[in-house]
Amino acid sequence: MTIIHPNFGTMDASRVIIFDTTLRDGEQSPGFSMNLDEKLRMAETLAELGVDVLEAGFPVASPGDFEAVNRIAQSIKGPVICGLARSGVADITRAGEAIRPAERKRIHTFISTSPLHMKYKLRMEPDAVLEAVIASVTLARNFTDDVEWSAEDGTRTDMEFLLRCVEAAIKAGATTINIPDTVGYAVPEDMTRIFTTVREKVPGADQIILSSHCHNDLGLAVANTLAGVRAGARQIECTINGIGERAGNASLEEVVMAIRTRPDANPYHHNIETTRILRTSKLLATITGFDVQPNKAIVGRNAFAHESGIHQDGMLKNAATYEIMTPESVGWQKTSLVMGKHSGRAAFRDKLSLLGYGDIGDNALNDAFRRFKDLADRKKIVYDEDIVALVDDEVTRGHQRVKFVSLETWGGSKAKPRALLELEIDGVIQSADCLGDGPVDATFNAIHALFPHTANLLLFSVGAVTEGTDAQARCTVRLEEDGKMVDGQGADTDTIVAAARAYVHALNKLITKRTRSEPAALSA
Ligand SMILES: CC(=O)SCCNC(=O)CCNC(=O)[C@H](O)C(C)(C)COP(=O)(O)OP(=O)(O)OC[C@H]1O[C@@H](n2cnc3c(N)ncnc32)[C@H](O)[C@@H]1OP(=O)(O)O
Ligand SMILES: CC(C)C(=O)C(=O)O
Numbered sequence: 256m257t258i259i260h261p262n263f264g265t266m267d268a269s270r271v272i273i274f275d276t277t278l279r280d281g282e283q284s285p286g287f288s289m290n291l292d293e294k295l296r297m298a299e300t301l302a303e304l305g306v307d308v309l310e311a312g313f314p315v316a317s318p319g320d321f322e323a324v325n326r327i328a329q330s331i332k333g334p335v336i337c338g339l340a341r342s343g344v345a346d347i348t349r350a351g352e353a354i355r356p357a358e359r360k361r362i363h364t365f366i367s368t369s370p371l372h373m374k375y376k377l378r379m380e381p382d383a384v385l386e387a388v389i390a391s392v393t394l395a396r397n398f399t400d401d402v403e404w405s406a407e408d409g410t411r412t413d414m415e416f417l418l419r420c421v422e423a424a425i426k427a428g429a430t431t432i433n434i435p436d437t438v439g440y441a442v443p444e445d446m447t448r449i450f451t452t453v454r455e456k457v458p459g460a461d462q463i464i465l466s467s468h469c470h471n472d473l474g475l476a477v478a479n480t481l482a483g484v485r486a487g488a489r490q491i492e493c494t495i496n497g498i499g500e501r502a503g504n505a506s507l508e509e510v511v512m513a514i515r516t517r518p519d520a521n522p523y524h525h526n527i528e529t530t531r532i533l534r535t536s537k538l539l540a541t542i543t544g545f546d547v548q549p550n551k552a553i554v555g556r557n558a559f560a561h562e563s564g565i566h567q568d569g570m571l572k573n574a575a576t577y578e579i580m581t582p583e584s585v586g587w588q589k590t591s592l593v594m595g596k597h598s599g600r601a602a603f604r605d606k607l608s609l610l611g612y613g614d615i616g617d618n619a620l621n622d623a624f625r626r627f628k629d630l631a632d633r634k635k636i637v638y639d640e641d642i643v644a645l646v647d648d649e650v651t652r653g654h655q656r657v658k659f660v661s662l663e664t665w666g667g668s669k670a671k672p673r674a675l676l677e678l679e680i681d682g683v684i685q686s687a688d689c690l691g692d693g694p695v696d697a698t699f700n701a702i703h704a705l706f707p708h709t710a711n712l713l714l715f716s717v718g719a720v721t722e723g724t725d726a727q728a729r730c731t732v733r734l735e736e737d738g739k740m741v742d743g744q745g746a747d748t749d750t751i752v753a754a755a756r757a758y759v760h761a762l763n764k765l766i767t768k769r770t771r772s773e774p775a776a777l778s779a
């Protein structure tokens with residue numbers, strides 16, 4: 256039988272309504288309260304995302320919640336605007352008033368139906384609950400033709416009683432019936448059984464929309480939601496970033512992308528403009544102050560990032576090897592190949608080419624890669640600037656007479672600063688052990704001892720390549736000899752090593768200059 260819905264008209268059998276409850280159930284997460292302006296901004300963004308129903312709040316909860324629902328009803332065009340209400344007259348009347356300005360509006364009323372909730376929370380007999388179901392839906396219909404009724408704790412409800420309540424709600428005029436997994440207790444098989452039974456046994460169930468509202472206490476909210484849809488639900492209740500009571504609700508981005516990515520398993524369609532997902536997720540994180548975890552599906556910063564060499568190599572050959580959807584389809588600009596200690600040569604070469612070093616020779620690439628691995632072992636994040644510093648260092652050192660090999664230094668407030676330096680000069684490794692006024696001075700003395708020269712040190716400066724205490728230091732050394740001036744640069748996480756590299760770099764430049772003007776003067 257075809258469903259004709261008061262707000263959505265004739266429903267195509269494979270169409271799934273996306274009911275967003277970020278501003279209601281999502282806001283119930285401790286610390287996630289939003290003020291009026293924030294709710295309005297969020298509602299606007301959700302409307303642009305293409306949600307079908309926007310549950311804007313619980314109007315009886317507070318004057319602020321009433322105002323937020325009311326202002327959203329006045330100004331947000333597109334989605335059906337919905338307000339939540341318990342079964343009492345005051346709640347429903349308040350919700351009805353709040354949503355009144357909306358072009359398309361819904362009241363969502365609920366009451367618990369599980370034995371546990373009825374006995375201990377409501378302290379009501381099942382028959383009284385049944386009466387409340389009928390009275391609440393009937394009253395809500397005075398405010399709008401679009402009424403949703405929810406059986407709170409539905410998945411722990413006795414099936415016979417659930418069927419009686421659902422039938423009563425439909426008869427009273429409910430156009431959507433929601434069977435929530437309020438405490439995230441269900442497994443997918445429960446959802447299949449419950450929705451199949453309701454569809455098969457309740458008269459009129461084929462003329463209303465069944466809805467799935469799942470919580471994530473066992474990490475099953477998305478799987479349970481999709482199981483509900485496969486068993487006949489055509490409305491999904493979900494939140495951006497999966498926020499909501501306790502462990503949260505089914506995440507909108509996950510259910511939507513599961514439908515889009517696996518049409519073979521989920522042959523349904525929805526109206527979500529998926530390329531707007533990331534910006535919606537980021538806006539919510541900014542407003543609430545809670546970022547999603549890096550490994551969060553779809554919107555986490557690692558969802559489309561690859562650090563390990565084997566994966567990066569696969570991604571460069573064909574992105575489908577390690578990505579089941581494109582980053583662009585959910586709003587990311589592109590896949591990111593993160594350079595770290597697990598990266599391989601293929602990704603390193605690709606990164607160099609992106610950074611403008613496409614023509615670096617194999618030897619320089621191998622040397623730079625070795626130093627990159629060494630750096631990545633010491634540094635949590637290797638930024639592009641680190642790689643530039645490192646490669647510049649390597650390229651300029653290609654054919655130099657003097658090469659830095661190793662350095663150990665001792666300093667502090669008690670010991671006399673000392674440096675033990677090894678340099679490779681004309682292919683021979685030599686070492687010197689020198690003292691100085693500080694570890695940098697001791698290091699420069701050691702360079703002088705190993706490669707005597709008459710150049711004057713004009714400038715020594717230190718800066719950080721990136722932020723953080725594990726950042727690479729970038730040092731500059733300026734030497735002058737016979738009116739010729741050269742600058743050398745060196746980068747390393749150890750400032751003294753960076754200084755030594757900079758000095759050696761400058762020295763090599765000076766030797767090159769000397770050689771050009773006096774071809775015979777090749778020795779120190
Ligand atoms: C599963 C869910 O997400 S349900 C939605 C949960 N969200 C919220 O609770 C957020 C907003 N809530 C609030 O601001 C407040 O709880 C209010 C304004 C709704 C009610 O506040 P109070 O009147 O102080 O009641 P309080 O919160 O202490 O207790 C809830 C009362 O509602 C009753 N109740 C709970 N659900 C329902 C229902 N669906 N229909 C009728 N009564 C209900 C409880 O039995 C309890 O009644 P009692 O006071 O007679 O024992
Ligand atoms: C109000 C209802 C639908 C709810 O949030 C739940 O049962 O989890």
Ligand SMILES: [Mg+2]
Pocket residue numbers: 280435437468470500
């Ligand atoms: Mg809920």
